[in-house]
Amino acid sequence: RLVNVHVLVAFSVAYNQNKQLIGEHGLMPCKNYLNSVKRYVGGKIGMAAFAYTPSILWLLDWSDMDANLDGIALAGMALSAFVLVTGMANMVIMGALWVLYHSLVNVGQLWYSFGWESQLLETGFLAIFLCPLWTLSQVPRNCPPSLICIWTFRWLIVRIMLGAGLIKIRGDKCWRDLTCMDYHYETQPVPNPMSYYMHRSPWWFHRFETLSNHLIELIFPFFTFLGRWMCMVNGAVQILFQVVLIVSGNLSFLNWLTIVPSLACFDDASLGFLFQSRGGAKKAVLEIQNEGAAGRTPTPTKGMLMRRVVNISLAVLIGYLSIPVVMNLLSSRQMMNTSFEPLRIVNTYGAFGSITKERTEVIFQGTLSQDPKDPEAVWEEYQFLCKPGDVYRRPCLISPYHYRLDWLMWFAAFQTYEQSEWVIHIAGRLLSNDSAVLSLLDRNPFQGRETPRWVRGEHFKYKFSQPGSSSAAQGKWWLRKRIGAYFPPVDLEGLRGYFQSRNWPHPHIPRNRN
Numbered sequence: 173r174l175v176n177v178h179v180l181v182a183f184s185v186a187y188n189q190n191k192q193l194i195g196e197h198g199l200m201p202c203k204n205y206l207n208s209v210k211r212y213v214g215g216k217i218g219m220a221a222f223a224y225t226p227s228i229l230w231l232l233d234w235s236d237m238d239a240n241l242d243g244i245a246l247a248g249m250a251l252s253a254f255v256l257v258t259g260m261a262n263m264v265i266m267g268a269l270w271v272l273y274h275s276l277v278n279v280g281q282l283w284y285s286f287g288w289e290s291q292l293l294e295t296g297f298l299a300i301f302l303c304p305l306w307t308l309s310q311v312p313r314n315c316p317p318s319l320i321c322i323w324t325f326r327w328l329i330v331r332i333m334l335g336a337g338l339i340k341i342r343g344d345k346c347w348r349d350l351t352c353m354d355y356h357y358e359t360q361p362v363p364n365p366m367s368y369y370m371h372r373s374p375w376w377f378h379r380f381e382t383l384s385n386h387l388i389e390l391i392f393p394f395f396t397f398l399g400r401w402m403c404m405v406n407g408a409v410q411i412l413f414q415v416v417l418i419v420s421g422n423l424s425f426l427n428w429l430t431i432v433p434s435l436a437c438f439d440d441a442s443l444g445f446l447f448q449s450r451g452g453a454k455k456a457v458l459e460i461q462n463e464g465a466a467g468r469t470p471t472p473t474k475g476m477l478m479r480r481v482v483n484i485s486l487a488v489l490i491g492y493l494s495i496p497v498v499m500n501l502l503s504s505r506q507m508m509n510t511s512f513e514p515l516r517i518v519n520t521y522g523a524f525g526s527i528t529k530e531r532t533e534v535i536f537q538g539t540l541s542q543d544p545k546d547p548e549a550v551w552e553e554y555q556f557l558c559k560p561g562d563v564y565r566r567p568c569l570i571s572p573y574h575y576r577l578d579w580l581m582w583f584a585a586f587q588t589y590e591q592s593e594w595v596i597h598i599a600g601r602l603l604s605n606d607s608a609v610l611s612l613l614d615r616n617p618f619q620g621r622e623t624p625r626w627v628r629g630e631h632f633k634y635k636f637s638q639p640g641s642s643s644a645a646q647g648k649w650w651l652r653k654r655i656g657a658y659f660p661p662v663d664l665e666g667l668r669g670y671f672q673s674r675n676w677p678h679p680h681i682p683r684n685r686n
Contacts, residue, residue: 371636
């Protein structure tokens with residue numbers, strides 16, 4: 173059930189945002205990406221194409237890619253909701269969910285480049301082997317979850333934590349001098365309301381947080397291998413750590429998802445209190461355990477023997493694929509959030525190896541003025557769904573949901589528009605009041621009016637206001653100061669050559685333009 177909570181959220185995000193991002197008329201159409209892969213592998217849709225980009229989209233009709241993307245997302249939502257409501261699953265259902273989400277991640281390009289995508293795929297792959305092949309029994313007598321599968325989840329939480337801890341120690345100096353948490357809450361990609369208050373914690377508390385982070389990510393994972401009680405201590409600490417991270421920021425479903433392998437650190441005896449004492453799964457488990465203790469285990473059938481072969485094969489596969497991952501952990505040139513094979517079965521993880529010390533934001537502005545250089549021109553701001561913009565707007569609270577565009581705008585703010593050309597693509601779409609892009613925003617200042625003649629990007633430095641200050645009393649959550657222009661004023665005609673050189677469709681000039 174917990175696995176499928178995250179799967180349901182992930183497919184919901186896909187259903188609500190994929191058409192705008194990678195759809196037929198999206199910012200980075202997946203059809204164009206698939207065609208480029210097709211050309212790269214020789215112009216044919218064969219095994220080479222599937223190996224390079226594993227996706228069932230290769231098998232579908234591309235004449236209506238939006239329908240394909242919606243169909244995959246809806247199928248994933250339906251299957252994951254079934255498991256979540258009933259608590260029943262089999263290898264077929266879990267395998268189908270894994271294939272469906274793989275099909276989206278592999279064509280998602282920049283928008284699906286986050287570490288939690290690979291983590292969800294790896295977690296989903298391991299969850300396949302928790303389930304019986306066909307039956308929907310919650311506790312199948314002939315094939316209860318193998319200890320091998322439980323240990324693959326424990327190995328996952330060990331790698332997640334060690335990857336995150338090592339990338340920090342080897343990365344930003346502030347992790348070594350214990351000052352990173354002085355900045356994190358304010359400069360993280362999408363702060364929430366608690367971030368505002370936690371940023372103002374005393375300096376000694378921030379030092380305690382940073383030191384605790386190192387202990388939890390670098391020391392406690394080894395408790396997994398030190399016996400039952402120490403393993404459970406690690407599980408409890410990791411879950412508590414993830415809860416703190418959930419409370420203090422909007423990191424998509426990453427921290428919620430990390431709780432899943434942490435649960436594998438507990439055994440039936442320690443988790444029994446979560447289940448009803450009479451009937452259901454708990455009764456079935458007790459009966460299986462009592463039969464085993466009395467030596468009345470069922471005679472192995474052919475299917476049971478095959479399942480043992482599958483479990484051993486899983487152990488061999490995970491062990492083999494872990495070799496480059498472990499080598500990466502030991503390397504001084506450690507890479508984070510990387511896969512060494514196209515199916516993303518075993519991956520490297522890590523987060524916040526570097527901490528930005530100042531928060532900057534790109535603010536889109538539009539004007540109806542004929543001349544963008546006119547001092548009298550009135551520039552009006554677009555507001556995103558969650559990222560900071562209006563200084564009076566309270567930070568949002570959306571986790572485990574995720575706004576992909578808002579997250580990428582955080583990266584764009586400390587790069588240039590030449591490095592993030594899709595920012596100019598958005599500007600062109602805003603000039604034509606494109607409904608797809610506008611659906612990803614919270615406020616269009618030109619709603620119901622003439623479309624803007626010019627759009628520009630302004631670069632601002634943002635800081636939290638001081639609680640109790642006059643600014644906070646005025647309702648300001650943020651204080652901001654202009655840095656300069658992020659990109660100059662652009663109009664549709666001026667962007668024509670820019671769009672053509674990148675094979676982007678040129679936005680239509682609106683009919684309401686005088």
